[in-house]
Amino acid sequence: MTASDTGLDKHDWQLLSVLTLNPDATPGEVRMRADMLPPSTWGSNLRGMLTNAAWRKLSRETSEAAGRRCVICGSESFGPNHTPQNPDCHEMWVFEVVDGVLVQRLERLVALCKACHNVQHAGRAEKLGLTGDVVDTLCRVNRWVPAEAEDDIDRAWDRYELMSGLEFDLDLRALVGRIQVGDGVDLYFQADEREKLGNSWLKGPNGPIAPTLFDLPTEGEERR
Numbered sequence: 001m002t003a004s005d006t007g008l009d010k011h012d013w014q015l016l017s018v019l020t021l022n023p024d025a026t027p028g029e030v031r032m033r034a035d036m037l038p039p040s041t042w043g044s045n046l047r048g049m050l051t052n053a054a055w056r057k058l059s060r061e062t063s064e065a066a067g068r069r070c071v072i073c074g075s076e077s078f079g080p081n082h083t084p085q086n087p088d089c090h091e092m093w094v095f096e097v098v099d100g101v102l103v104q105r106l107e108r109l110v111a112l113c114k115a116c117h118n119v120q121h122a123g124r125a126e127k128l129g130l131t132g133d134v135v136d137t138l139c140r141v142n143r144w145v146p147a148e149a150e151d152d153i154d155r156a157w158d159r160y161e162l163m164s165g166l167e168f169d170l171d172l173r174a175l176v177g178r179i180q181v182g183d184g185v186d187l188y189f190q191a192d193e194r195e196k197l198g199n200s201w202l203k204g205p206n207g208p209i210a211p212t213l214f215d216l217p218t219e220g221e222e223r224r
């Protein structure tokens with residue numbers, strides 16, 4: 001999809017290009033904002049495209065590079081019975097226009113605790129009744145008051161609505177040499193190629209599952 005087909009203005013593009021994670025934030029900078037992905041990208045992710053073994057390897061490497069701690073808040077992760085667990089592996093995406101074309105580009109993989117990961121899927125969190133937790137996490141990480149966190153969630157919904165009618169090429173070149181996806185040598189795929197690459201919603205243990213917001217699976221649940 002080309003930028004000229006969208007009818008978006010300068011303000012829209014500023015909203016669309018907001019970065020929601022800043023692991024390198026200095027004191028006083030915003031460390032994390034709420035996020036939610038547009039429907040055209042749901043399930044079209046690395047976990048859907050890679051073998052389970054390849055995804056687990058990436059997830060493990062991401063966790064180890066972060067010292068098995070969340071890169072945003074520094075928390076360790078625990079599973080049932082307080083069992084130590086690798087943090088979730090989250091794809092940090094950038095939405096941008098390159099040569100007039102809309103692109104979803106993988107910036108890097110990051111290790112996140114469950115609480116911070118929920119902030120990055122704030123739409124799903126709301127459906128699960130976890131918006132209070134999202135507000136609490138934003139306040140804790142950014143030293144915000146609740147009203148600031150709530151304003152940021154509203155901004156994320158505005159961005160979500162803005163992006164809902166848009167389709168994006170997929171740029172995974174940050175992982176060249178580390179993964180193989182389909183026949184793609186350079187790990188860049190046009191929007192209409194994405195469907196055939198695989199979808200994490202179709203990898204449920206009982207076969208395909210309906211792609212609704214309520215059915216989003218949890219991500220990166222590998223134990224240490």
Ligand SMILES: [Zn+2]
Nearest residue numbers: 070073113116
């Ligand atoms: Zn965290």
